[in-house]
Amino acid sequence: MASWQRVFDLFRRKLKHTDREFVESYLDEAGLFLFTQMSYADQKHSVKVARFLLNEGVNTKGVNLKLLLQGALLHDTGKVKGEISWFNRLIVGLIRRCFPGVREKWGQRGKSSLNHALYVDLNHPSRGAYLAESLGIDSKVVSLIKHHHDKITDGADLELILLQTADGKN
Ligand SMILES: [Fe+2]
Ligand SMILES: [Fe+2]
Structure with a gap:
């Protein structure tokens, strides 16, 4: 269901008022800029x-909830609106799930639109972290953005584990 909902979201344009208010309650001006430059689907x-x-009902005891939620709202900010067509998004999603090796092999900046889409998908954590750091976003949030697709290792931050879990379910 969640996957179909994400496909459906590719064709919508604007957040509901309540969602926008929710976002504005957690992000400052720089965060809102980063958030707004993502596509509606993201x-x-x-x-x-x-x-x-x-x-x-997620157990957030012992975590910095405000920074975790900022990380959640900005984790995909390396995917900039208009860079990837809806059609390529579907193809990239398919390749990511079924042929992950192809993503690394074909992901090339600025080559064809599909190569570029694969490049963005592969590199959006580091791109997003760079953008966020440049705009003065909290270093903890920058770290969450940068590592949100990394393999979880022993000693990983609880915030990163929670973010990855929530990201995988939505
Ligand atoms: Fe991501
Ligand atoms: Fe995500």
Whole structure:
């Protein structure tokens, strides 16, 4: 269901008022800039990840909830609106799930639109972290953005584990 909802979200344009208010309650001006430069589909996905962490009975004891939610809202900010067509998004999603090796082999900046889409998908954590750091976003949030697709290792931050779990479910 979640996958179909994400496909459906590719064709919608604007967040509901309540979602926008939710976002504005956690992000400052720089954060809102980063959030707004994502496509609707990525904005909606990010809101779902943040709301999941808040509302689905997730144990957030001992975590910095405000920074975790900022990380949730900004984790995919390296995917800039207009860079990837909806069609390539579907193809990239398929390749990521079924042929992950192809993503690394074909991902090349600025080559064909599909090569570029694969490049963005592969590199959006480091791109997003760079953008966020440049705009003065909290270093903890920058770290969450940068590592949100890394393999979890012993001693990983609880915030990163929770973010990855919520991201995978939404
Ligand atoms: Fe991501
Ligand atoms: Fe995500």
